[in-house]
Amino acid sequence: MKSLLKTIFPISRSIALIFLLAISTIIFFGRIVYLSGIYTSKTDKMVAHTYRVMDYVAKIKSGIAESEAMVSSYLLQPKKVTYDELVKLQAELKHSMVTARQLAIDPTQKRFLQELEIMLLQKQTEQLAIFKQPSFKSNSSSVSDFVARQQQLLFTINGKLRLITDRQNWLLQLRTHASDAAEQRLIRIAYAGATIIIMFIAVLLWQLNKDIRRRKKAEHDIRESEIKYRKLIEGPGMITFTANLNGEFEFVSAKSKILTGYTPFELQGQSFYKLVPEAWHQQVLKSFEQQFHEYAQEKIMRFPIITKDNEEKWVKLTSLIISNDEQIVGFQCTVKDITDEIEAESKLKESEELVQTLLNNTNEGFFMVDRDLTIRVMNKPAREGMELRTGKKVEVGMNLLSVIPAQVIDDAVINFGKVFNGEYVEYEARYNTEKGVQWLRISHTPVRENNNEITGAAVVTSDITSIKQNEEKVEEANRKIRAMLSSTEEGFYMVAPDCTVIMVNEAGKNIMKLTTGKLCIEGSNIFDYIKPERKEIFKEIFEKVVNGSTEESELFFETAEGDLWIHNTYFPVRNEANVVIAVCFAVKNITERKLVEQAWEKLREEKEENQFRLQSILDNTPLIMFIKDLDGKYMLINRSFREAFQRTEDEVIGKTDFDFDEDEASIRYREADDKVIATLEHVQTDETVQMPDGEHHLLIVKFPLFDRDNILYGVGAIATDITERTRSREKLIEAKKKAESAEQLQEQFLANMSHEIRTPLNGIIGMTNVLQHTALSEEQEEFVQIIRQSSDNLLMLINDILDLSKIKAGKLSVEQVSFDLQKVLEQAVAPFRLKAKEKRLTLSIHCDRSVPLQLTGDPLRITQILSNLLSNALKFTEAGSIEVRICELQQQEDGKTNLSISVTDTGIGISDEKLEHVFESFEQAAIETSRKYGGTGLGLSITRQLCEMMGGAIAVSSEFGKGTTFRVQLPFTIAEAVPVVTQVMDLSKNRNDNISGKKILVAEDNEINQKVIMHVLQRVGISTTIVNNGKEAVELLEAGEEFDLIILDLQMPIMNGFQTATYIRKKLELTLPIIAMTASALRNEKMRCFELGMNEYLTKPFVPADLYTELRRFLLAQPATGKSTNTSQTQQQGTELYNLSHLYEMEDQEYFCEVLQLFLATTPSLLNEIHEATLYENWEEVYRKAHKLKSSLGILQMNLMLGLVSTIELQAKEQKNIDRIPDGLKKATELYDLIRPMIEAELEKAIQIT
Incomplete structure (x- = not known):
């Protein structure tokens, strides 16, 4: 290895070692980064998975809250929530639930979610059930039980959700912690690679920060969801609280103040029994103790509470136990205000009692049967109805099939089968009974027990015979209405309140087809024919009419036949109970009218163009013209106005009369304007106006002004300058005053002349009558006779002059009364028989048998005509005869007749040249005639004018030296009968009438007349008191003097006869008879006397016999004439003259x-x-x-x-x-x-x- 390293890295050993260490470190860091990346990715997925589960848990919470809110809303307002909406929401909730359960990895979490899914399914099932039972929410107890169960489930579900949420938060914290540990280990191991590790850590921290924010947001959402859920739980009228075992409040929801009046802060730590009345303490305590000892999860009780305002409310409390390690530590309670429910239950109980009473007294039949159709309950009308229809006796306990007609048994079995399956059945049936055909409406309703099991059926039978008969009548009436409507050109529709077309005539169908393209048929919905854009307007109108209003509308349509305008009139149809049962609307084609209106609109535009021309016309008229608005402000004035008053339009327009004239004149102008506005009629006034050139008289005609809608908008006026005309009128009025004054002077002169002549003449005639009753020599008797004839002639002259004056003045009236012609003729001729006998003349009356004797006319004027003609005949006839002849000229079918009355004498006659002047005033045949026979020449003139006033005529024929004939033709109406007037005996010829000793008060200012009246009265033994004027008479009466009768002269000083009579009747309220006696000749004086309460009227000079007749009539209590009596009564019953x-x-x-x-x-x-x-x-x-x-x-x-x-x-x-x-x-x-x-x-x- 060393050799290899040396071959590859030909460096020093230390450096190599460092290099190898670095390489190793890098390799190690890379491996750690790789392994950490794998672990971090796994951790991130777990965290994301945890958040996903938490999101679905949040959706579950939100769905539960929405479902709970939807159910609560349904219980309060059913129409706002539908069954389909709830099903959709629950489906979404179920999907969230299943997804969350599938995502859950933790076994405990899976178990929690499975338990939650079972509880959720139970809750959803109950919620869906109430939507399938429409009558569920009407049962308050069922609703309360449902709400309690739902709350219990909700409480359990919330507990489970809290466990799930807590478990999920724990898993989130665990996985987040593991992720954090991996990151710390990576930092420690990869410290040598700080730059890379720091970058990695920075990225990792950013991601972690993001995850933390997401977690916090989820926790915040969960808290908000819990708050929202709690608000949903605390629905209207409900509060929640928790209490410890000592009954002290630990938590109270915010709505406690609404129910109790106390805020949550005020109740915190207080005893629950603070709200419970003392009388209920033991009962409520016992209930909680029972729940505690029995470890009952839920307990429901109802009891009253006392609010902070000392008001009593009833609540329903649902209590759930709160346990910790299976030890009860308190109670979770939900309280609902059920005060209204308690009151409703009380009213329901009263209602049930009332229903039972009504059932026993109703006219409808009612009975109940069980599932075997055995009658269990039955009222009297049901029993009597069955017995009437079957002829059998019916009792409770009998089987229904045995007491109904055989022909309806099969139908009854079928109907009751439907009822026992839960259906409501109603039908109408027709029966033939001994009393005739009977119609019944029969309804079957299932009877359910508390477990909703149907145990029988309730049957109600209503006699609808009269309704069926009315329906037949209505159908007949509808048939006639249809026949009538089919002949009209206007469309007619009758629509039910539910918008169903009840009736439509042919014209309506045609109009609907023309406007909508659809044929309107009965039974369809009227809205099917309304265009979409007009449905809202039509709906609004339709609802107004259904509510009792009458509406109108106009619609425009473009049809294939052209433009169409229709006018709709909508009005309600009411039944006898004044309930709207239908809406009718008449449709009229008004296209022609609209075309006319459009033409008028065009004319209006032309009118505006002519407005300037109109103003020009107004400005060029010589009359003053102006227009005011309704407030009296000037709107328009013409040129004549401006020139007359020297004012411009700017000075006048917008101003009122009060801005120019004195208040008194302005008030008059305004009153005239207001009168025009109030009466809508023209008003004419005369005004004196001060203009710059002097005073002018204006005739102003004001009239109302209306706009095109016939709405009053102003007052127009036209003023005409009538200054010259007024001056002429003043001259005419002055002349008229002078003429009236002259006429009054003439009348007063004649009256004074009559009075001045009649007064001494009354003394002459009176004393002459006195002389006639004394012992006289033959020569003295001749002198007295001459005095008598002279006074009579003078009296005749006065009467003729006065009659002529009355005729010329048009004051002489003609009456229309029923009379006996024969008696009138005899009375008219009688005064002339003695004189005819003295002149040895034959005076005869001839009346044809065909002449009707019962007539209607003026007997007084007939007597006056005959008297004038007979007076002339006696005057100018020295030998021979005088004949009065009456014959009928023509009798008409309408009850009228024309009579001819002729007077023929054998006197001196009239020459031909004088005949044409004989009826003129002051004309006689010759001067020597006047000197020989006397007279004024007025008699025939008066006679002719009297004939003409009565609608007749007079003619004369004469032969000089042989005689004269006057013929009078007069129209009359034939009367049925004339009352017989009893003849009054002459008192002067019978002294045994027992009027002697009577007391009479005489008011007369003339001494001669006083002596005449006193002598006439003393002759018959009457005691007489004479006074000089009315005031003295009144003083005697006020002093208590009693009299049987009063004679009043009308013309007296100080207080005349009229005033005296008024004082006696009105002030003294005396009813003794009053006789007026006057020498005056004033017109209508007699009627005025009667109006003032006098009983009779005599003129001077009077005839003693006439006075005796009236005295006998009143003093011996004989019936007076109707005129006098009625007048007296009327006066005494009338309104008093004054009252102080x-x-x-x-x-x-x-x-x-x-x-x-x-x-x-x-x-x-x-x-x-x-x-x-x-x-x-x-x-x-x-x-x-x-x-x-x-x-x-x-x-x-x-x-x-x-x-x-x-x-x-x-x-x-x-x-x-x-x-x-x-x-x-x-x-x-x-x-x-x-x-x-x-x-x-x-x-x-x-x-x-x-």
């Missing part, structure tokens, strides 16, 4: 006097201002003044006058029925004139008291 009671109650005389003085001072001026504003047609001013007057009237509670003024206010405000305002104002003024003296009297009394 609330002012009296204030007990403040100074305030009382101040209110009355203010009313008397302001009311006349306000009435006059309203009258002035009415003449000028200033309705805004009328409204304001009337509103102001209302407050005064309200204070004094003058309800009648307040009603009139309120009506005037409303008419002026709305400018409706404004033609009635003058009449209402006149009535209000008259009413004030009545009330004024009464208020003055009240004021005078109050001043005296003060």
Whole structure:
């Protein structure tokens, strides 16, 4: 060897030795590196294998946690988890389990994994089972047992997983340690090759560092998995804790505060019995002791706890023992809040009791049978129904097949067979009974014991005969509806809430085929015909209609036939219980309408182009025009506006009237705008506006403006300058006032003339009547007769003048009442018979038999016509006869007739040249005639106008020197009957009527008339008290004087007859009869007397016989005429004129006097201002003044006058029925004139008291 070395290495021995040593070292190092590489590679593979096993163990933990979470979620919300998802997850978990077991090398590890696989299989089997039992989660006890078992298994599995994890960590540490030892040995042996070894070590350390990081990451993942798993274990309403054998908490989960109110920190080290009520201490302790002594792995108990807020909750506690070397060292417990379950159990118990009661009282049949079909339970309706259908007596304990009809036995056996196999069976059956056909709905439900074994069946029978009958009716109605819908062009669909098409007409099928290409058939799903992009919108509409809404939509389709627009109307169909049972929608083709709308859109564009032209037109119109928005801001003004007010658009647009005018005027403008907005109608106002060139009167018409959607967006106005027209109108009003004043003066003149003439004439005629009843010589009687004839002629002249005045003024009215023609003729002729007899003339009446005697017309005017004609005939006839003839000219089918009344005399006649003027006023045949026969020439003129007022005519024929005939033609309506009026005897001819001694109060201011009335009354023994005016009469009545009747002159000083009568009726509330007596000729005076409560009306000069008649009627309590009586009653039942009671109650005389003085001072001026504003047609001013007057009237509670003024206010405000305002104002003024003296009297009394 030495020789060889020498040959190869020809060096020194030392060097060679060193070299050989180096070579040996290198060789040795290389061998060590080689051997270490083999060992390290083996160690790395073992470490990698260990990590792989640990990864699969982590997957197993994660899979178990996900499976547990999925089951918990299913128990809480079944719809969120499916059976397939659980199966998939468990398959993945099983694969991880098998792979981990196959990878395991360590025998102990293999055994642990096999045990874990068995436990996992058991847990998965139970989890899959609950998904196959839909009714499982409705059984709270089963759910609780399942959760407890799962928790126990989970606890065991977690223990096993911890063993596997600990074993795997130990193996990892062992193999890592071996690897580290090999590396250290390599370093020591290969120290000589430091550089190479250091490099190797560096590489090895880097790899080791990497492995260490991977291990730490695996350990961190395991800890995170354990935390996640614990959170999953502590599900909703559950907490976990561990306790030692002394019952002290060692660990409490974070959710303890939710259940107990205590945080885990607060419970740590505390006794478990701190939460248990004292009454339950022994029972809970006994349960734990029993588990301890019996070494029971699991114990479940339910008991209440007391929370930190002193609230009682029920919990379910599942306890597991914790052992160490087979010694029990504590308990692992899971607690669940079951307060709701306890309450549910209580309610369930109550519900079961209620069900039992309802079962005994229900109308439905119910019975239960066992598997042998023996009846075990049966209610009354079930027994009675079976007996009705079979005619047999049925009792509990009998076999069902023996008490059902033979023809249904086979079906019954089949159905019960299905039920005993766990199926639910329901069907409908038809039976023929003694009471007719009966339909039943029969349902079979299996009856199970606690072990889920089917031991029988429960049967419910419901009588659905009426439902079947209704279904037949509904089917018939549907048939008619289908027939009706088939004839309409609109599509119609009826869809059930589950989207099934119930009904569709032909038009609907055609539209659906056109729009979708599919034929809509009944029984299909409506969503099959809806395009995908429209399904969401349709679904939203459909759900709204199902909830009771009515919806509309428009849809566009491009079809082979062209563009198509359809309009859908959706509406719900409800049953009698108001529940929506179907959705109907009508489909209408609106393509034509849409085309029109498109055309309108095109027109709108053209309209915008024309907007400028419109503005040009507005600017060039001479009228002032403007537009405001709904807030009163100007939106548009034209050129006339700008020029009239000398303002620019920038100064006006966007501003309101309050920016330019005074507040009062601006408020008026705004009120007019608001009225237009509120009523949507035009409003017209007159305004006086101050312009730069002076004051102008404008007629402004304001009207609403709508947009294309018919939505109000503004107020338009057109103003016309009517300054000149207003000035002309003021002149016309002034002229009208003068004319009215002249007419009133004329009327007042005639009334005064009548009064001034009638008053002395009443004295003349009255005294003449007195003279006639005294002893007179023949010459004195002749003088008296002359006085009588002269006074009669004067009275006739006055009446003619007044009648002519009334006719010309249009104030003479024609009545339509039923009357007896024969009696009217006799009454009209009777006054002339004596004079005819004195002149030895024959006066006769001839009435054709064909003439109807019961007529409707104006008997007063007929009498007046005949009186005028007979008066002329007697006046101008000295010898011969006078004949009145009545005949029927024509009777019509509608109950009307035309009569001819003629008066023929044999008097002086009328010449031909005078005939054409005979009906003119103040005309007579000749001057000498007037001088010889007297008269005014007014009678025939009045007669002609009366005939024309009644719709008739008058004609005359005459032969001078031989006589004259006047023919009157008048229309009448034939009446059925006329009430018979009892003739009143002349009191002056019968002194034994027992009216002597009666007391009468006479209010008359004329001394002559006082004497005449007193003499007339004293002749019949009546006691008479005379006063000079109404005030004196009222004072006597207030003093307590009693009278049987009152006679009132209407024209008296201080307090006239109207005011006196009103005071008596309203203030004194007396009901004694009142007779009005007046010489006035004012129109409608008689009706006014009746309205104020008077009972009769006599004119001066009066005829004593007429006065006696009225006295006898009232003093002897004979029935008065309906008019007087009703009027009196109406007045007494009407509204009082005023009421000062609330002012009296204030007990403040100074305030009382101040209110009355203010009313008397302001009311006349306000009435006059309203009258002035009415003449000028200033309705805004009328409204304001009337509103102001209302407050005064309200204070004094003058309800009648307040009603009139309120009506005037409303008419002026709305400018409706404004033609009635003058009449209402006149009535209000008259009413004030009545009330004024009464208020003055009240004021005078109050001043005296003060």
